[in-house]
Amino acid sequence: MSDAAKVNDIVLIAPYPSLQGIAEEVQRECAVPIDILLGDLHDGVEAARRALAAGARVLISRGGTARLIEQAFDVPVVDIRISTYDFLRSTLDLIGASEPIAVVGFGDFIRIVRPISTLLGIPTRFFEIGSEPELRRVIEEIKVEGIGSVVGDTVSVRVAREYDLKVRLIETGYEAVREAIEKATTIFQNIRQHVIQTEQLETLLRAIDEGAVLIDGAGTVIYSQIAMLERAGFRKPDPMTLDDLGAEVAGLARLVLSGSQALVDRLVEIGGSNWFVSIHPLAAAPTVTTGCVIVIRDITRIRSLDRNVRRQITERVRRSRATFEDIVHCSAEMQECIRRARSYARTESAIVLYGETGTGKEMFAQSLHNASPRAQGPFVAVNCGAIPPTLIESELFGYVEGAFTGAVRGGKPGLFELAHQGTIFLDEINELDLSMQARLLRVLQEKEVMRVGGSKITPVSMRVIAASNVPLAEEVGRGRFRRDVYYRLNVLALHIPPLRQRHGDVPLLLKTMLARHEKDGLPSMDALTPALLDELEAHAWPGNVRELQNFAERFAVWAATLRRPGERPPIDLLPDSAGMEAVTAVVPPPLLSGSLEEIERRIVAAVLDAEGGNVSRAAKRLAVDRGTVRRKLGAT
Incomplete structure (x- = not known):
């Protein structure tokens, strides 16, 4: 295939001839419009480059060749899985x-x-x-x-x-190839549908932008809304004529009125400023023009809108990048935590991640998503504690047009809808108020959402991962968290150990962080003495990995100016010596404080958490019946 040759939207690159033959057989029997090329590894990458240059939108390959193509190009690549x-x-x-x-x-x-x-x-x-x-x-x-x-x-x-x-x-057999081609076809259809929807949205925006002037067939202004021009210093006469918009705009409008086609996005000068102008004919019949509408758009507003839309999409539906392989560790505690997490990832059950601040709960959530059957779907993260209570409902569930003052035209999908076919990560789930927990329960039970102000039910399919830095069972006992929501979420529980319990991980993490700074030209490894490492490992690290990252950055800057090898860092550079006092603010209170009733409730809650929320196992471990467990948790 030459670089200039046009190809179909879907191209399959076969690493060996027999796979090429199977693909051709599937193509004949299913009548799927695809191109099939031969190329293994780097030859396959070169074939992919030519295919993309010729118009391919989705690529299919197998094994190492698929992996190399995916690394080389930012396009959808479907891997033909070996069954x-x-x-x-x-x-x-x-x-x-x-x-x-x-x-x-x-x-x-x-x-x-x-x-x-x-x-x-x-x-x-x-x-x-x-x-x-x-x-x-x-x-x-x-x-x-x-x-x-x-x-x-x-x-x-x-x-x-x-x-x-x-x-x-x-x-690879016939069925695996057919499945990959069907998957690629679905991906391309989604891409094409997105392009169509984008074009429709652009057409709508062109018709409803900030300034509009309606002209009849005689060239008379019958309606104008040009507040944007007035804010820029344009003086609107009363009555207003077509010529008041300037000779350039008037000439273009008369050209359209004479029977010309629409003129789109013409850069013109009005009142001493530059604007985009589009002029669309109004026709009573295909050959009869009865007037035109002049749409005026602010150039700076268009640029701002584009940046804002892209930023919001990137923030809300971002591609999950972290995997379990990215979690730097050597401790047995972390190895066991990751082993359990890998087994949980294969399921569809809800998971609650427990861990202090800075332990990497979102990194685990992303890793769980990427190791799950939903890895190709969206990963939507929301910090329930960072969104004001007045906004959390519309953020999670979305809203319809006119639901409240300030609602955008056309409404907005919520984060649950955006997470469809993927994973939603609800960080700081314990910060949700009880009324919002009730709405969350319906989503968990019925797998459907209703936008604020709307009546339409939208089914959603997603995996829910929640995170909390306090035991949810205790929050249930205090009446701050709904019991029914707790049992829906706490199907699987994963406790991420704090850094002070990850024996041997502090030196490894610190060296990894400093190595990144060395790439930026900040030498620091030579200043990391064994005595300093021992001191750092003994520190409590109440801020966990996040605190260690801050220290690594300070240390790298200091080490770049180091003159004598082995020099001890100044005291203000070292972690806060009051670290253990800080820890007491983030860990649960001691089990043996408070009244006997409170002590019993905390012990029952701790055992229930250790048993993953299973009441039967907790009751057996405590040598009581299930009713006693529930009664103790409900005590205040």
Whole structure:
């Protein structure tokens, strides 16, 4: 395909010939307008570049080639996933074999084939790779260990052949290719629908912008709304004529009145200032012009509106970037927390993240989303404590036009609607008032929302992740949080350990943060002495990772001016020595303070949290019945 050749909107790039043949078969049977190109890894990236230059909008590929294309271009890339059936079909004859085989591939591939291999009793060693350069080292390791056969994708098989190993390519079947093409078709249809809606919105804005003058067929002004011009210093005469808008605008209007087509976005001068002017004919019949409407737009207003819309969309529906691999740690406490989080990510159940401020609750929420079946959907984060109570309802549920003073024309979708098919993260959920919790309960139960001032029910499908820095069970006991909402949300509970409980993580995190500053030209590693690291690890870190980030930034700036190696930082640079006092402000009060009734309630709440909100397990652990647990929590 030459760079100038036009291609279809969807292009499939096959890493090997047999996949190209299967794709062509699917194309014939389903009559899907796609182009199919051949190219593996970097050849596939080059094929993708040519396809995009020729007009492709959505790309399809497989394995490492799909990964490289996704990294190289900012376009939708559909990965043809290898199914367990593909692995079974390719390795069926190995069931009961005595010689082990090596299965090599990226993480997604290994996770798919491991269970079926174990189930069938195929003697298998799994080698997970994170990047293409890592592959050759893994193949050399397989060779040294004496494993004679390698099973994997195209690139794994190709490298294994270079080491004279037996190879077996896991080929993608018909159904997987068809599923990928159907998914790509859906994505393109969504893109096209978005383009159509954008064009319709632009047409609407052109007709209802800030200034408008209505002219009849004789050129007489019959209506004008030009407050924007007057604010800019234009003096509106009474009565106003067409010529008062200036010779340039009058000439364009008379041209349209004489039968010309609409004139759009003409830059003109009115009253000494520049404006955008569009003139649309009013027609009683296709060939009879009865007048025209002159739409005048403020250039600076258009630019401001564009920036504002883009900013709001970016803030509300942002792509979730963090993954579990991005969480820097070495402590056993954090490893166990991440292990549990990974298992939770595979479910659709609601999750509550518990942790002090600065422990990284949103990073865990993003990681849960990216490891879930909804990873391709939107991730919408909202801080319930940062939005005023008077605005939280309209932000979450949206509103219809005219719902209240100041409501934008056409209404606005709420954050629940924006999270459809994705994940919504409700940070500081404990800050919601009881009335808003009642509305949230309906969303959790019925999976539907109603905009403020409206009567239409909109179904929504989303995964809910909430976060709190206080135990919600205690808030239930205090009457600050609805019991029914608590049990709907607290299906799965994940407690993120504070930094002071993550043994060994402070030095690792600090070195990682300082390494980033070194890239910015601030050398700091040499100033990080073992004695200082021991002192920092002993600090309470009430602000957790966020406090450590602030210290790392201060330390990097100070270290850049360091003259003597091993010099101790000044006292005002070190973390607040009153850290442990600060901790008492963010951790729950001691269990043994207050009245006996309060002590019992706190103990029951702590056990209930530890059991993930399961009343039966909490009752068994406390050696009481379920009713006693509920009664103790309801005590004040």
